[in-house]
Amino acid sequence: MLNEFSLIRRYFSRHKNSSDAAILSVGDDCALLAPTPGKVLAVSTDMLVEGRHFFAGADARALGHKTLAVNLSDLAAMGATPRAFTLALALPAIDEAWLADFSDGLYALAERAGCALIGGDTTKGPLTLCVTVFGDVDAHTALRRDAARDGDDIWISGTLGDARLALGALRDEWPLDAHALDAARRAMDQPEPRLALGAALAGVAHAALDISDGLAGDLMHILERSDMSARVDLDALPRSTLLARQPADIQRLCTAAGGDDYELCFTAPVDARARIEDAGARAGVRVTRVGTITAFNAEAHANAGAARLVWTDGRGQPVTPALRGFDHFND
Amino acid sequence: MLNEFSLIRRYFSRHKNSSDAAILSVGDDCALLAPTPGKVLAVSTDMLVEGRHFFAGADARALGHKTLAVNLSDLAAMGATPRAFTLALALPAIDEAWLADFSDGLYALAERAGCALIGGDTTKGPLTLCVTVFGDVDAHTALRRDAARDGDDIWISGTLGDARLALGALRDEWPLDAHALDAARRAMDQPEPRLALGAALAGVAHAALDISDGLAGDLMHILERSDMSARVDLDALPRSTLLARQPADIQRLCTAAGGDDYELCFTAPVDARARIEDAGARAGVRVTRVGTITAFNAEAHANAGAARLVWTDGRGQPVTPALRGFDHFND
Structure with missing residues (x-):
């Protein structure tokens, strides 16, 4: 031995x-x-x-x-x-x-x-x-969570939700045929860290984090540390063709609140769009604009319970999906 | 919650x-x-x-x-x-x-x-x-395990074996009265990292490590990485007055092979003795010479099974105590 x-x-x-x-x-x-x-x-x-x-x-x-x-x-x-x-x-x-x-x-x-x-x-x-x-x-261009600014675009790398789709099927939350489960499970088991993209974004993007516990919860870390609000288009969240074939409520749950994605969520000024697209192309990773950072109205938040993070549908109408982040103690 | x-x-x-x-x-x-x-x-x-x-x-x-x-x-x-x-x-x-x-x-x-x-x-x-x-x-004066040299003194900080004494009592390997157990247990639960001593030894001592798994096993890491042998006086190993009151075989086991000591074992040239004593005094930690580094004879080792680490008694006579290191998979 x-x-x-x-x-x-x-x-x-x-x-x-x-x-x-x-x-x-x-x-x-x-x-x-x-x-x-x-x-x-x-x-x-x-x-x-x-x-x-x-x-x-x-x-x-x-x-x-x-x-x-x-x-x-x-x-x-x-x-x-x-x-x-x-x-x-x-x-x-x-x-x-x-x-x-x-x-x-x-x-x-x-x-x-x-x-x-x-x-x-x-x-x-x-x-x-x-x-x-x-x-x-470089300490000056590191992508911090507290650096989002009013008017920034919100971007997502790759696609979201396949790992959560696999987890739900393995937990019998929903059915998934064996072929689809196999593909989704690869996303869960073999996440690809977005190193080339992250390095290319340094000095171009403002705030960034990786989505490990679900976009809904993780984006809140950027918003709270940057003292900002956001509007995010639920229907614009990038998803695989596999996930796009599932029922709409499963798609929303998996893309907006699925854990284990390890894609990047980052914010960048509107005038950096071409450079962001170029960084994605050079890194070989799709990048998708999904929303906008807005100033945080502390008074509206305190008095009327206005949410920091507002979800909208594809027509810009606010929606309130039943979502929650992935919490290692509460799920 | x-x-x-x-x-x-x-x-x-x-x-x-x-x-x-x-x-x-x-x-x-x-x-x-x-x-x-x-x-x-x-x-x-x-x-x-x-x-x-x-x-x-x-x-x-x-x-x-x-x-x-x-x-x-x-x-x-x-x-x-x-x-x-x-x-x-x-x-x-x-x-x-x-x-x-x-x-x-x-x-x-x-x-x-x-x-x-x-x-x-x-x-x-x-x-x-x-x-x-x-x-x-400082990369040039860091105390590495591979830096012991032929003729170096071998030193130990503090005292060895109290943590092992407590562990043995808690495991019913030997009896220990409540007052003694309480004192020994403090050594096990509250080890004091020898930071001031370690910093004072940088540039003065040659090789060093901390004793976490027992001197017998840990000193071998210095010997193997430095390609050296050693003679260590079992009876010179520093021990508390508490441990010195226990039976001789328990004293030897605890000092030479007890884990969880977190004292330093280090080697230094003979001409550094005064500086070592001074470093100990300034750090408020007792330092004790317990043996000598010697050249490793690969031929004697291969042909006659000569040990890298030779234990002696207080008169310099080789002894072969039944000792073993603390192995997290085998104990």
Whole structure:
């Protein structure tokens, strides 16, 4: 049986790319890391728990991909370029086939993203994965949540809702044929962090975040931190042809409040539209305008309960869909 | 009931010291952080799992302290100065009294160490705590594991074994009266990261690490990475008066192979003895010489099974105590 140290060595020291990113890497008390001159480090951490963020028995290779992808997505949302990551994992037992597949999925994305494993921790416990990721970013052009301005367009990358469509089918909330479920499940299991788009938006867009808990809840973070309001066209939210074939109420729920999308939601001035379209084209990612940032009227909000986030239909008429964000404690 | 976001805000945004350490902190997709000019960032991550690293029902305030302390100890072992940390936690339920106590213990140490919470993640799941910690260090004087040299003294900070003494009593491996258990348990629950000592040793000592899994196993990491051997005097290992009153075999097990000590083990040239003693005095921490680094004889090792790490008694005679390190998968 492998002990803890040989386990770490065998599965997480195979690739030597870590030496390119860090001065000192896996195997010491700390890794040593510095941002590229002129940049600062963007740092984010996410924890994934079995039964909460993924099903028990989830495919290990896909899980390796997703564990890193959700963290890289946070870098994309800042406009940062990946440099390195640490991985802490609790495993119920040492399963070498699982470890081989998990590390394959993890490293495939890490190498594609230029992101080196520089340290970690392994322990016994309920299956839990915690990644902390580091990227280079220019502190002056980083895409912050508090930077949305009155009149900005609101944009969404890619399409929304396929992951929620798969989750609902797996939870028996709605029917979905096997072929459609398979396609939707790929979106849930293999999200693609929008790194090239995020980097291209730095210095062009104003505010940005990645949609992990559903647009309705996540956009509110931009609005609250920027002290702005917004109007968003529910019917304009980009969706796959697969989702567009589902009933209208499922489409609205999945696009506006589905979690696990890992697309970018960002705001940009109207005169940047051509540059945004160009950034999307260069990154190979569709970008769609879905609404407008407006000034926040604190008085109307306090006196009349006016919402910060107003949903409209395709004709600009306000609608009040039954939506809620994905809350890890309340759903 | 608090939702995830208000929970994070209430308990982990109380203190505003984070703005001093980071350009951008809790509440965006990423925190933005840069090392102090001329330094690099030392980065370490540790995951603590209930039932593995602490008992179910452990005092929340002590747990808050220990969660950060074990990470700060890794910074101390590099000679780094704390700057910031992220915290990811999985909680089985929202228990406000627990959160208040946990965050009290965490922040008390964080503020004392000058280490700011700059980001995190909260989710539902089996109680699991994952901290990633960042410190400033000079890349040229950082205390690495691969820097031990032939003839170096081997030093230990503080005393070893009290945490293991408490654990053994709690596991019914040996008897311990209530008063002694209480004192030993404080060592287990409230380890003090040797930050001032570690910083004073940078540029003076050669190799260092913190003893988390027991000296026997941890010293081997220095020996293997430095390609050296060592002789260590079992009877010279520093121990508390409490442990010194226990049977000899328990003393040896606890000092040489006890986990959870978080003292520093470091090597330094003989001509640095006065500076080491001075560093200990200034940091208010006892430092004890316990052995010597020697050249590794690969041939003797291969042909005769000569051990890298030779234990001796107080008269220099080799002894072979029944010791083993603390392995998170095998114990």
